[in-house]
Amino acid sequence: MRRRKRSARIAFVVVLGVLTLLVGYKLYLSFFKGGFEALHVEQLEAIEAALEGRGTFSFAVVGNINNSIGLFERRMVPMLNRSDLQFMISAGNAVGGGGEDNYQALYGSLQRLEIPYLLTFGEAEYSEFGSFRFYDYFGPYFFSFAEGEAGFIFLDVTGKTPYSWQRRWLEGELESLSQTARHLFVFLGEPVLPEQAMQDPDTLHLSEHPAFAADLLRLFERYGVDVVFSASLPFYDRQTRAGTQFVVTGGGGGLLSNDEASYHHFVRVDVRPEGIGITPVPVDPVQNRFLRLLENLWFIVYSLFYVGYLNFLLLVCVVALVAIWLYRAIVVEKHYYRDFDLDDVPPFTTPLRVMMFTNNYLPFIGGVPISIQRLMDGLTRCGDLVRVVAPRYAKGRETDPRVTRVATLLAWGERKSLRLANLLSPRLFRQIRAFRPDIIHVHHPFWLGSLGLWLGRRLQVPVVYTYHTRLEHFAHYVPVPGRVFRNLISHYLVKRFASKCDGVIVPTLSAEEYLQVLGVRSQMLVKPTGVDVSALQTVDEPRVASLRRQHAPAGELLLVTVCRLGKEKNIDFVLQGMAWVRRHTDVAFRLLIIGEGPEREHLEHRCRELNLSESVTLVGAVSPEAVAPYYHLADVFVFASQSETQGMVILEAMAAGLPVVAVRSSGIDDVVQNHVNGYKTSELPAEWGARLQALLEDRALRARLSAEARRFARQYDVDCVSEDIALFYRRLVMLTERRRTAA
Numbered sequence: 232m233r234r235r236k237r238s239a240r241i242a243f244v245v246v247l248g249v250l251t252l253l254v255g256y257k258l259y260l261s262f263f264k265g266g267f268e269a270l271h272v273e274q275l276e277a278i279e280a281a282l283e284g285r286g287t288f289s290f291a292v293v294g295n296i297n298n299s300i301g302l303f304e305r306r307m308v309p310m311l312n313r314s315d316l317q318f319m320i321s322a323g324n325a326v327g328g329g330g331e332d333n334y335q336a337l338y339g340s341l342q343r344l345e346i347p348y349l350l351t352f353g354e355a356e357y358s359e360f361g362s363f364r365f366y367d368y369f370g371p372y373f374f375s376f377a378e379g380e381a382g383f384i385f386l387d388v389t390g391k392t393p394y395s396w397q398r399r400w401l402e403g404e405l406e407s408l409s410q411t412a413r414h415l416f417v418f419l420g421e422p423v424l425p426e427q428a429m430q431d432p433d434t435l436h437l438s439e440h441p442a443f444a445a446d447l448l449r450l451f452e453r454y455g456v457d458v459v460f461s462a463s464l465p466f467y468d469r470q471t472r473a474g475t476q477f478v479v480t481g482g483g484g485g486l487l488s489n490d491e492a493s494y495h496h497f498v499r500v501d502v503r504p505e506g507i508g509i510t511p512v513p514v515d516p517v518q519n520r521f522l523r524l525l526e527n528l529w530f531i532v533y534s535l536f537y538v539g540y541l542n543f544l545l546l547v548c549v550v551a552l553v554a555i556w557l558y559r560a561i562v563v564e565k566h567y568y569r570d571f572d573l574d575d576v577p578p579f580t581t582p583l584r585v586m587m588f589t590n591n592y593l594p595f596i597g598g599v600p601i602s603i604q605r606l607m608d609g610l611t612r613c614g615d616l617v618r619v620v621a622p623r624y625a626k627g628r629e630t631d632p633r634v635t636r637v638a639t640l641l642a643w644g645e646r647k648s649l650r651l652a653n654l655l656s657p658r659l660f661r662q663i664r665a666f667r668p669d670i671i672h673v674h675h676p677f678w679l680g681s682l683g684l685w686l687g688r689r690l691q692v693p694v695v696y697t698y699h700t701r702l703e704h705f706a707h708y709v710p711v712p713g714r715v716f717r718n719l720i721s722h723y724l725v726k727r728f729a730s731k732c733d734g735v736i737v738p739t740l741s742a743e744e745y746l747q748v749l750g751v752r753s754q755m756l757v758k759p760t761g762v763d764v765s766a767l768q769t770v771d772e773p774r775v776a777s778l779r780r781q782h783a784p785a786g787e788l789l790l791v792t793v794c795r796l797g798k799e800k801n802i803d804f805v806l807q808g809m810a811w812v813r814r815h816t817d818v819a820f821r822l823l824i825i826g827e828g829p830e831r832e833h834l835e836h837r838c839r840e841l842n843l844s845e846s847v848t849l850v851g852a853v854s855p856e857a858v859a860p861y862y863h864l865a866d867v868f869v870f871a872s873q874s875e876t877q878g879m880v881i882l883e884a885m886a887a888g889l890p891v892v893a894v895r896s897s898g899i900d901d902v903v904q905n906h907v908n909g910y911k912t913s914e915l916p917a918e919w920g921a922r923l924q925a926l927l928e929d930r931a932l933r934a935r936l937s938a939e940a941r942r943f944a945r946q947y948d949v950d951c952v953s954e955d956i957a958l959f960y961r962r963l964v965m966l967t968e969r970r971r972t973a974a
Contacts, residue, residue, distance in 0.1 A: 299484020329361015
């Protein structure tokens with residue numbers, strides 16, 4: 232099974248590589264490849280040389296070549312070269328489409344001709360932005376020339392050239408040529424005679440401009456045009472009107488119809504003093520309709536492969552990619568249940584060597600750094616060896632020997648707190664080799680997290696990813712359109728990264744459900760960040776009393792929230808809820824906002840707008856070990872962030888005995904229990920405020936929810952959580968070793 236998956240992966244990569252090369256080649260053809268220009272100039276000179284001194288001459292007219300290799304290049308061109316014809320004219324649709332590859336292929340086919348040639352500008356030449364290529368490669372869309380006693384006029388009936396201007400030009404040319412030429416030939420890409428155009432009017436431009444078509448017919452009759460040649464329709468037809476012959480020739484290599492007049496051919500035109508001879512020359516005629524249909528189908532494939540080979544191979548690659556995807560979706564076995572072998576873990580006699588990678592860490596204050604520190608301490612107490620790889624913040628001040636600091640390439644944000652570490656640090660790779668990790672734990676799905684994933688594959692050790700953050704709520708920090716990041720990039724990034732990891736730790740059941748909906752099939756462990764319950768339930772009475780005198784001198788009730796001052800924390804909503812409660816209760820209360828961030832100035836402005844400046848205190852940053860007294864100081868913990876995957880500060884507040892009022896979200900729903908340890912509401916200030924008002928006005932309710940909050944938080948003690956994560960590590964290590972042995 233492993234070999235089949237690897238083979239499918241290799242095939243997928245190979246086909247994707249071929250597809251990339253083909254797309255690159257198409258760009259090369261379109262923008263970089265040098266080529267040819269103004270071919271009609273040299274072709275006209277060659278025609279003049281071929282007809283010099285001749286009283287009679289012959290030429291061929293071919294319509295609907297459509298880049299045919301099988302018919303035009305391999306059959307018709309040799310016939311033309313062996314004949315006594317002096318030149319060839321395409322009546323339109325010499326290319327299958329106006330793309331660069333089609334023009335390049337047509338040029339290759341025309342190079343095989345040993346006689347001069349001219350092209351009429353038709354619908355196929357015009358399509359796919361081909362008009363500018365035709366002009367560059369061959370010349371103007373409409374032109375005329377005279378040779379001996381014959382005049383030749385080429386028109387553009389695609390609509391590219393305004394018909395009013397072309398009609399005026401045509402009348403002048405006919406007036407001039409009719410005075411010197413005994414024979415007049417006109418070439419246009421579509422039939423102008425109504426009887427011929429009615430065969431398929433929906434595909435013809437002239438059908439939409441009957442006034443111009445009528446003008447052409449009047450001019451042809453007035454000036455005695457001998458023959459009008461056109462293409463577009465896949466048959467041979469010749470009709471005479473008012474002395475002018477109208478010839479439709481569409482058998483140069485394109486598709487045919489099930490009609491006796493539809494066959495592959497070119498038209499031979501003999502110009503003599505006694506008159507003009509027009510003879511259709513069949514090319515490999517097939518009488519049986521079924522065989523003709525098979526030949527038409529074969530020509531499609533043949534021309535695609537040899538002329539439109541780029542498009543053909545692109546199609547083949549797309550089909551191959553779809554086939555590989557179907558193979559992986561249908562044939563390759565999938566396991567939707569967890570691997571129950573993970574439960575059979577023998578006792579480990581040696582400590583695990585765990586290396587963690589994070590894009591931010593202490594002294595940067597945030598949920599992820601604090602979570603990592605607690606897990607590192609818990610695993611250390613379990614006897615495991617832990618190293619954390621993190622950016623350097625202040626050289627010489629970071630003394631924890633368990634933390635490997637990586638030099639910073641770029642720093643930005645509030646107080647340069649966001650750091651871009653040097654992924655190519657030789658010192659880092661030396662320390663990784665010296666530590667020899669048994670497992671790698673990454674905490675972000677990019678940068679240092681990506682490096683950790685890459686190292687895990689190189690070292691052949693399992694990689695664990697903790698889904699800490701709902702990335703879609705951080706679109707305002709990313710230099711791409713917000714909707715694109717929220718609705719596409721963030722979810723794709725999480726899915727792709729988590730799927731590559733051997734195990735994923737999620738803090739809540741709702742986070743696990745989200746990853747499963749995305750399609751992540753890695754082993755998952757639902758385990759929130761632990762909290763130091765005993766430390767949080769130990770009260771520093773003098774410190775609490777000092778803080779109370781400072782923040783509630785008149786005995787007000789105190790609310791507290793702990794978070795970074797960023798947009799994603801939704802503190803604006805907390806202030807709106809505060810203003811609502813202020814209007815609906817007589818209870819005196821104040822709010823302490825603990826944390827720092829880029830939104831501080833904005834929040835101060837909002838407090839003034841809502842008349843809350845005397846009721847809200849922005850405490851600023853407080854070190855993690857100094858936060859506990861603020862919890863014990865307060866009466867209620869309030870929260871409104873919807874970007875959390877668990878809301879670690881909520882568990883801390885509960886451990887300290889605070890009931891919670893929060894906005895319902897994925898990180899809140901599994902922790903806050905309505906009417907038990909707090910309240911979770913929708914994002915409506917009145918609903919949120921009403922719950923907070925009830926707690927402020929009912930001391931007994933606060934006491935009951937406080938006791939339940941303490942009881943609930945005990946199950947998330949950091950040591951218990953660390954033990955469960957260590958067991959998860961060992962299961963993944965065991966599973967990796969078994970797979971390596973089986974392979």
